[in-house]
Amino acid sequence: MFGLDGVALLCIWGYKHTNMYYNTVSFVTDGIVPHLVLGRGPFYYIFLIQLIIQLMGCFLITMYANRRSKKGRMKLNVLTLGICCLFPIIGLVLSLSRVIDGFDVVPGFEAIGILGFGIVIIFYHVFDLSISAHEEVIKSMDEAVLILDANGGFIEANDKAEELFHVLSSYKKGDSVSEKRLKDILADKNNFEYNNGNHSFEVHVNKIWNKRILAGYAIVFMDVTENKMQLQQMQTLKANAENANKAKSEFLARMSHEIRTPINAVLGMNEMVLRESKEPEIKKYSMDIRSSAQTLLGIINDILDFSKIESGKLEIIPAEYELNSMLNDLFNMFSLRTQEKGLKFEIVVDPKLPSKLYGDDIRIRQVISNFLSNAVKYTEKGTVTFTLAGKIEEDTVILHFMVKDTGMGIRQENMSKLFMAFERFDEMKNRYIEGTGLGMNISARILKLMGADLKVESVYGKGSSFSFDLRQRIIEKEPIGSFQERARKAAVEYVYQTSFTAPEGEILLVDDNRVNRKVFCGLLKQTRVRIKDVGSGKECLEEIQRKHYDMIFLDHMMPEMDGMETMSRMKQMQDNRCADTPVIMLTANAIMGARENYLAAGFDDFLAKPIEQEKLDKIMIQWMPPEKIRSSV
Numbered sequence: 001m002f003g004l005d006g007v008a009l010l011c012i013w014g015y016k017h018t019n020m021y022y023n024t025v026s027f028v029t030d031g032i033v034p035h036l037v038l039g040r041g042p043f044y045y046i047f048l049i050q051l052i053i054q055l056m057g058c059f060l061i062t063m064y065a066n067r068r069s070k071k072g073r074m075k076l077n078v079l080t081l082g083i084c085c086l087f088p089i090i091g092l093v094l095s096l097s098r099v100i101d102g103f104d105v106v107p108g109f110e111a112i113g114i115l116g117f118g119i120v121i122i123f124y125h126v127f128d129l130s131i132s133a134h135e136e137v138i139k140s141m142d143e144a145v146l147i148l149d150a151n152g153g154f155i156e157a158n159d160k161a162e163e164l165f166h167v168l169s170s171y172k173k174g175d176s177v178s179e180k181r182l183k184d185i186l187a188d189k190n191n192f193e194y195n196n197g198n199h200s201f202e203v204h205v206n207k208i209w210n211k212r213i214l215a216g217y218a219i220v221f222m223d224v225t226e227n228k229m230q231l232q233q234m235q236t237l238k239a240n241a242e243n244a245n246k247a248k249s250e251f252l253a254r255m256s257h258e259i260r261t262p263i264n265a266v267l268g269m270n271e272m273v274l275r276e277s278k279e280p281e282i283k284k285y286s287m288d289i290r291s292s293a294q295t296l297l298g299i300i301n302d303i304l305d306f307s308k309i310e311s312g313k314l315e316i317i318p319a320e321y322e323l324n325s326m327l328n329d330l331f332n333m334f335s336l337r338t339q340e341k342g343l344k345f346e347i348v349v350d351p352k353l354p355s356k357l358y359g360d361d362i363r364i365r366q367v368i369s370n371f372l373s374n375a376v377k378y379t380e381k382g383t384v385t386f387t388l389a390g391k392i393e394e395d396t397v398i399l400h401f402m403v404k405d406t407g408m409g410i411r412q413e414n415m416s417k418l419f420m421a422f423e424r425f426d427e428m429k430n431r432y433i434e435g436t437g438l439g440m441n442i443s444a445r446i447l448k449l450m451g452a453d454l455k456v457e458s459v460y461g462k463g464s465s466f467s468f469d470l471r472q473r474i475i476e477k478e479p480i481g482s483f484q485e486r487a488r489k490a491a492v493e494y495v496y497q498t499s500f501t502a503p504e505g506e507i508l509l510v511d512d513n514r515v516n517r518k519v520f521c522g523l524l525k526q527t528r529v530r531i532k533d534v535g536s537g538k539e540c541l542e543e544i545q546r547k548h549y550d551m552i553f554l555d556h557m558m559p560e561m562d563g564m565e566t567m568s569r570m571k572q573m574q575d576n577r578c579a580d581t582p583v584i585m586l587t588a589n590a591i592m593g594a595r596e597n598y599l600a601a602g603f604d605d606f607l608a609k610p611i612e613q614e615k616l617d618k619i620m621i622q623w624m625p626p627e628k629i630r631s632s633v
Helices: 002-013 042-068 073-096 106-124 129-140 159-164 166-170 180-186 225-276 280-310 323-341 361-377 412-417 439-449 483-489 514-523 537-546 563-572 594-600 613-623
Strands: 022-028 035-040 144-149 154-157 192-195 200-210 213-223 319-322 344-349 354-359 383-393 396-405 455-459 463-479 506-510 530-534 551-555 583-587 605-608
Touching: 002 042, 042 073, 073 106, 144 159, 159 166, 159 213, 225 280, 225 514, 319 323, 323 344, 323 354, 323 361, 323 383, 323 483, 354 361, 361 383, 361 396, 361 439, 361 463, 506 514, 506 537, 514 530, 530 537, 537 551, 537 563, 551 563, 563 583, 583 594, 594 605, 605 613
Parallel strands: 344 383, 506 530, 506 551, 551 583, 583 605
Antiparallel strands: 022 035, 144 154, 144 213, 192 200, 200 213, 319 354, 354 463, 383 396, 396 463, 455 463
16 A cells, blocks of 8 residues: 555656646636646546545444444544544545545545544543553453542443442443442442452552542452352361361370270289299290280370370470489380390490489480380391480580491381381381381471481491480489499399388279279289278269378279369368368370369379389379388388
């Protein structure tokens, strides 16, 4: 089209040399106005046809674009372009009809169209890209947007807003908002929530300022229905998880009680056999029973500890402890196991280490016991070595613990599985080895709580070593001496000797399990303390009305009236002759927080089943009247 326009222009300029566009040109002076009479050549009609096609094409395209455009500046842009295209067409029609003869009015009308288009562009910013982009962004938003002037008059709304409030489609610019729901919403110019029954919206009211003068408001409706549904689902899931966690805790408490109760009977009765039997073969069988029962108890403790860790309730409780005592317990526990398996058990302890320290020795024993237990389980021949060294720094000592074995070792690709809960590797080779797969996971987490890092080194087929450094506060700097010498001189035969007697002391034992009562009495047999045992809370209440006792051991899980209810009734009794008597909770419920709950309920102390002789003796010495305790040493 541009080339055709250029050729036509050259033909007009060179009309004296060619008659392609104008074949004749004459000047006429007749009439009101002198004018040219132009004879139209063939190229004139060719140019005329292309001009008609061009203008009509532009007009039709703009009208089609106008029809497709939605309300807004873009629609106005297209409409303005279409109107401006009409001016040259009007001039062309006038020229062809010879209404104005002697003048070619097409250029004039085209100039008018261009001038009008320019005025609109310059003064009304019809084709301002930023404004058009702004409108398109608002229209394409997923949120409903409503723009009002400072007086609340309607200015603009996108499609989402019209879908939300259908009345907006009939509003014109400047109309006052009369729809009731909108009035209620706009009454509050702050951010708020709006619910139309099916959807929930967060409404954000943004002020529009023009040179510090409030010009209007841009109100955005954000659909948060799905977010609210997800939040409700999350809250429901959280509530379900909390209920499940509570149910799990209750189940663990019940499981702890139900399993520990018979284990208490097994260990207790077995202890009586060990103390009273004179036959070596019977004692050997009893030692095997004790070892198996302790293994079972260890598995239960692993499960309970893992539950505590998962719920974030496992705590490190430091206290003063004898280093020698801890080492003796570990030696006694594993010397027999290694001997039965035909392994050599070595303990290498630095004799310069302080004898008394401050820390959580129960958790330290648990970690070391787990390492030693694994070393024994996974070693078929050779040596299991436990090394304890240390470095003293002022009033603290950094203890270096290491357990090394000559077992099967760990493949490098299985190292990542080592601390995973319930995870075991080399299943075919290890399928006969007992355990839950929780020990290493629990040990690593306990060490983290104590500020220590576990280091593992292993060569597959040759053995493994587990080590960690732990800082402990020194209570007594006196060296522990040669542990190895004491271990060699330790008696192989099991002998129990009580450290006290209390022949004048009287204890009331309340437990619904007859075997457990028998075990308890057997454990205190050598103390010669007098024990009255009853099988229910009701009998307990009758006894404390009848007689005064120095101590009361009260079981928790009992039919009809449990220990907690019995304790509550004891406090309310007017004729309670044991109002000042210490009451010890005796229970198989040993989950985290149980002790605190029992103390809060009014109990003076807590003793978990299976009963450990050392803890029982300690409680007896602590709560029995001092004048009734006699040393047997």
